[in-house]
Amino acid sequence: MMPRAKLKAQKRDAAEVLLKSRAVPAGGAWITKARQAALSRVSEMGLPNKRDEYWRYTDPRRLTDSEGQAARLHDSQGELPVFDRFDRLKVVFVDGVFDPAQSDPLALEGVEIVPLAEAAQTDLHWARDLYGTLEARAQSPVERALASLNTAYATEGMLIRVTGKPTKPISLIYQRSSEQADAMVHHVVRVEAGAVATILENGPMAARFNQVMEVEIAEGATFHHIRAQGRDHERAGAAHLFVRVGVDAQLKSFTLTANGALIRNEAVIWLDGADGSAHIAGATVGDGAFHHDDTVFINHAAPRCESRQVFKKVLRSGAVGVFQGKILVDQIAQLTDGYQISQSLLLNEDAQFLAKPELEIYADDVKCSHGSTSGEIDPHQLFYLRARGIPEDQAKLLLVLSFLAEALDEIADTAYAEDLRERLEAWLRRRG
Amino acid sequence: MLEIKNLHAELEEDSEVKILKGVSLSIKPGEVHAIMGPNGSGKSTLSYVLSGRDGYEVTEGSATLDGADLLEMDPEERAAAGLFLAFQYPVEIPGVGNMTFLRTAVNAQRKARGEEELSAGDFLKVIRAKAKDLQIDADMLKRPVNVGFSGGEKKRNEILQMAMLEPKMCILDETDSGLDVDAMKLVSDGVNALRDAGRSFLVITHYQRLLDHIVPDVVHILSEGRIIKTGGPELALEVERNGYADLMAEANP
Numbered sequence: 001m002m003p004r005a006k007l008k009a010q011k012r013d014a015a016e017v018l019l020k021s022r023a024v025p026a027g028g029a030w031i032t033k034a035r036q037a038a039l040s041r042v043s044e045m046g047l048p049n050k051r052d053e054y055w056r057y058t059d060p061r062r063l064t065d066s067e068g069q070a071a072r073l074h075d076s077q078g079e080l081p082v083f084d085r086f087d088r089l090k091v092v093f094v095d096g097v098f099d100p101a102q103s104d105p106l107a108l109e110g111v112e113i114v115p116l117a118e119a120a121q122t123d124l125h126w127a128r129d130l131y132g133t134l135e136a137r138a139q140s141p142v143e144r145a146l147a148s149l150n151t152a153y154a155t156e157g158m159l160i161r162v163t164g165k166p167t168k169p170i171s172l173i174y175q176r177s178s179e180q181a182d183a184m185v186h187h188v189v190r191v192e193a194g195a196v197a198t199i200l201e202n203g204p205m206a207a208r209f210n211q212v213m214e215v216e217i218a219e220g221a222t223f224h225h226i227r228a229q230g231r232d233h234e235r236a237g238a239a240h241l242f243v244r245v246g247v248d249a250q251l252k253s254f255t256l257t258a259n260g261a262l263i264r265n266e267a268v269i270w271l272d273g274a275d276g277s278a279h280i281a282g283a284t285v286g287d288g289a290f291h292h293d294d295t296v297f298i299n300h301a302a303p304r305c306e307s308r309q310v311f312k313k314v315l316r317s318g319a320v321g322v323f324q325g326k327i328l329v330d331q332i333a334q335l336t337d338g339y340q341i342s343q344s345l346l347l348n349e350d351a352q353f354l355a356k357p358e359l360e361i362y363a364d365d366v367k368c369s370h371g372s373t374s375g376e377i378d379p380h381q382l383f384y385l386r387a388r389g390i391p392e393d394q395a396k397l398l399l400v401l402s403f404l405a406e407a408l409d410e411i412a413d414t415a416y417a418e419d420l421r422e423r424l425e426a427w428l429r430r431r432g
Numbered sequence: 433m434l435e436i437k438n439l440h441a442e443l444e445e446d447s448e449v450k451i452l453k454g455v456s457l458s459i460k461p462g463e464v465h466a467i468m469g470p471n472g473s474g475k476s477t478l479s480y481v482l483s484g485r486d487g488y489e490v491t492e493g494s495a496t497l498d499g500a501d502l503l504e505m506d507p508e509e510r511a512a513a514g515l516f517l518a519f520q521y522p523v524e525i526p527g528v529g530n531m532t533f534l535r536t537a538v539n540a541q542r543k544a545r546g547e548e549e550l551s552a553g554d555f556l557k558v559i560r561a562k563a564k565d566l567q568i569d570a571d572m573l574k575r576p577v578n579v580g581f582s583g584g585e586k587k588r589n590e591i592l593q594m595a596m597l598e599p600k601m602c603i604l605d606e607t608d609s610g611l612d613v614d615a616m617k618l619v620s621d622g623v624n625a626l627r628d629a630g631r632s633f634l635v636i637t638h639y640q641r642l643l644d645h646i647v648p649d650v651v652h653i654l655s656e657g658r659i660i661k662t663g664g665p666e667l668a669l670e671v672e673r674n675g676y677a678d679l680m681a682e683a684n685p
Contacts, residue, residue: 384523387483388593389511389541402527
């Protein structure tokens with residue numbers, strides 16, 4: 001094993017090389033301050049390394065290399081994008097760059113929404129309290145230097161403040177046009193007290209992407225987050241979700257991932273106010289050269305909060321799935337109710353699932369459970385379905401969808417869940 | 433209808449374990465045959481071999497349904513050809529609604545036979561009527577297949593599937609196991625309602641009591657992989673009185 005000091009030096013050297021190659025974007029006072037602070041964090045931490053505890057199962061090099069690799073564009077064969085049937089405020093990014101021409105006017109009752117590029121030119125903005133703040137907090141106890149890198153360099157993203165109960169969801173759509181683009185997108189969301197917001201995200205984003213979404217959910221507010229990460233095979237990317245859940249506030253986040261050479265979804269959630277609730281779920285389908293990593297950290301920092309993690313991965317032919325999930329219960333967080341399940345369905349022998357579930361509990365009156373399983377299609381279930389006349393392929397599809405159902409059930413609005421379920425069924429039928 | 437001739441089967445993973453050692457029987461349209469036998473005689477294996485479950489190797493003999501070679505077909509093809517197995521232990525399938533499952537099965541069979549699929553509305557009408565007869569409520573139809581069902585509910589659900597799929601050859605594998613008297617009556621009434629001139633049944637059971645409700649035309653005694661005696665309903669009563677030992681001794685003196 002490499003000595004800790006030597007590893008740290010190596011990580012810092014790598015960071016220095018990368019930082020030297022890029023200039024910090026120009027901007028107003030508030031964002032320049034945030035960017036500089038983020039740069040110091042990156043210099044201090046260094047870049048993620050395969051020897052880091054939380055990168056042992058996922059090699060970060062494709063994400064940390066100074067240049068991203070190309071990825072071919074996926075041919076959707078005329079299929080309409082996810083969420084297309086819903087009335088929503090469309091905000092389109094192409095290769096990670098906001099495209100006003102394809103977007104709706106950024107106006108919706110109960111919502112303030114401003115492109116980061118525009119707000120960054122001003123000297124003061126409400127987002128200054130949040131931009132980079134939750135990301136900085138997320139660096140402890142586990143370093144996430146890619147997110148700091150994003151805070152330092154991102155020029156694209158949306159600053160969204162929800163003050164009421166908008167009549168439709170905000171839909172962030174990530175299209176691709178180039179096989180090479182290397183995108184950094186940074187969103188900040190504040191859901192004010194008592195407000196209810198739904199943000200939809202869909203699309204492959206870019207050949208390589210690094211995304212951060214910082215979310216503050218104020219007292220009594222609710223935030224629904226539903227994400228479908230596109231289907232382009234050769235992409236590599238990291239998406240970070242940092243959420244602070246206030247008193248009596250509620251988070252529901254769901255992510256669907258299909259395909260991608262390397263996708264790392266990190267989430268750090270702080271239940272900071274009493275009686276808060278955080279549900280985070282993921283459904284993943286991967287075939288062949290596919291590496292998918294969910295790394296989730298939930299901190300119960302106030303009494304009587306509830307958290308739930310449901311992660312399901314269907315893997316085939318060399319696909320690798322990783323789940324690292326931790327529930328940390330502070331001493332103050334009495335009457336915590338924490339639940340975590342991660343499961344994989346391996347459709348053939350060379351698929352792989354690596355799970356690292358962790359509980360760290362300092363309060364004495366809590367209910368916490370976690371489980372992780374890995375298995376194949378149950379031959380008894382398969383035979384039962386076939387004995388009723390359902391052909392083998394169709395029976396397997398039914399069983400795969402039933403395996404994923406528990407994660408999809410975490411979406412509060414069943415219309416979105418049904419939309420994603422139908423897509424999944426079509427994709428699995430075509431095996432693409 | 434169903435012709436089984438000199439059927440030999442062994443375990444796929446251990447050819448030393450020979451389970452069926454020359455079973456022959458012939459079931460005509462509209463007939464109900466019962467197979468009785470002690471534990472380990474091969475009753476359930478016969479049902480699995482006929483329905484196409486993995487794990488068994490047929491080494492000799494044949495099984496045909498209306499002349500079609502069953503043993504050459506996949507399980508789903510056998511089902512589409514009209515064979516139905518009511519499982520001794522119906523399988524739980526979390527995440528698949530009972531109604532979705534049944535509709536998928538009905539339409540898969542119709543498609544395989546070149547018939548038009550049932551619309552959602554038509555399907556609903558049919559299943560509601562049939563579920564009512566079996567005292568299966570709307571909640572049971574909505575719940576995931578067999579998940580959290582009691583033993584009786586699972587068996588009623590098997591009969592509902594049989595009623596919906598309208599097979600011509602029904603195999604009931606120890607359908608009476610785990611049933612109380614009331615549930616047995618309900619299940620038997622469901623089966624009897626399906627009896628007609630074009631549909632045959634093979635009722636596998638360890639005990640005679642099910643045959644009080646589903647009265648067979650022919651009773652076979654299976655022992656050590658062979659049918660050792662065939663007779664009328666009175667043969668079942670004889671087993672009930674004297675057990676299998678006498679019959680087995682008679683067969684292997």
